[in-house]
Every structure is written in C-alpha cells, then in structure tokens.
Amino acid sequence: MEIVKMLVPESKYPIKCPYEMKPEFIIIHNTANDASAMNEISYMIGNNNKVSFHCAIDDYRIVQGVPFNRNTWNATDGGNGQGNRKGIALEICYSKSGGARFEEAERLAAEYTAYLLKQYGWGIDKVKKHADFYPAKGCPHRTISEGWQRFLDMVNSYLQDKPTNNENIENGSDEPVRKYVNGSTSENVYADTECTIKIGSLNPRETCDCFGTFNNRAMVRYIVTGTNNYKMGFCKWLGGVK
C-alpha cells in the first residue's frame, strides 16, 4: 500500500482546511471523474475553491493532500457540519467510467480505510458515505450503485486481517493481539510506516500490544510513560514482534 503525501501549503489553510480537527469517522466519496489520485490532489491544492478532501485513491496509490488534524470542505453540510468538521474524506478515483481501474481503486480504498480504522481504534460503524451528510448528491455514486454493503464487507475483510478470498479461512483462525517486546535499546515509534513522523519511543525491554506488521513495520499500541493514554504507531525493529 503506497501512501504519498502532497500536503497543501499552510498559506492555503484558510481556504482549504481552516479549522483544527479531531477526526471522528471516515467519509467515502467517488470523484465522478476519470483523473488519477495525483491529479485530483494537485488540482484540489492548486485551485482557490472552498472544496477539499484529505486523500484521493486510485488503482496505484493513496495520495494525501490535507493532514488529518485539519478539516476539509468535503461533505456539503456547511461550515459547522459534522461531515465537514469531523470526517476524514477519502475520494475514490475513476468512478465516472468505472471498470477495472475503478475496481482496483475501490479495493485499495477499502484496504486503506481498514488501515485507518485500526490506527484510530475504530469499528466499521465509523465508515460513512457523503450521502449520509448530503443525500441529494448521491455520492459515492458508483460505490453505492454497485453495493454499499459490498464495500463495507471489503473493508471488514481487511479489518479482520483475513484474505478477501476466504477459501483458506478455517474456523477459529482469528489471530489474537500479539505482543511487542522491545530489545535492550530505546525504539522509536512513528505515525507512519515510512517513519517520517516520530510520535514517541519504547523504553528498553518495554512490552506492549502489537497488531501485526504493515509495510514491514510493527504496529504497536503502548502507554505513554506516566499517563493512562495510549498511542499507536510503527516501529522499525521487527525482532520485538512475538
């Protein structure tokens, strides 16, 4: 899963993402267009319209244009609308013509949605559609016409870490949460699997929960020293996954 960040410059925050945001759910859109994710994000950042969204997803990659701690004008529900102020907006590309590249974009969007749900500790009930906030637009049009529950089922299959092809699933094969046992040196924890944003660190020999490996990183949930707060992030050292 390739995630590219092409973030809107701060000088454009007043137009594109004026408010700080603590995300509460994910909103799925279709672009109703045939442009790639890179093009959707470049266009969104480049113009001065009060229209914005966090990520565009095509058949190759996820491109993020607005950080998740800023709001976007995605949901057509006004300046104080829940969708515009609380939702992480994901646009699925190529919905105008559909076909194989749309199907692949939708599949990647389902995988990324599950990845975000895990990061935030959310369940499938946190996946909304644009139409939940503004029914008249009927967005995401193709995802709805081909089956909204079908999309949610796809997200669920990634959420449960099961292959979408379920031929090989045996009863009771659900993996329990694993442990991460740190080694003898402090280990950095990052917000992203590319390890560009450090959010904290594990002490030598510290033990915490591990939800598996993603993009060759260990996904951990640990208690911030001296608090009752949990943080989740990624570690480079895979030897700690038990």
Ligand SMILES: [Zn+2]
């Ligand atoms: Zn929409």
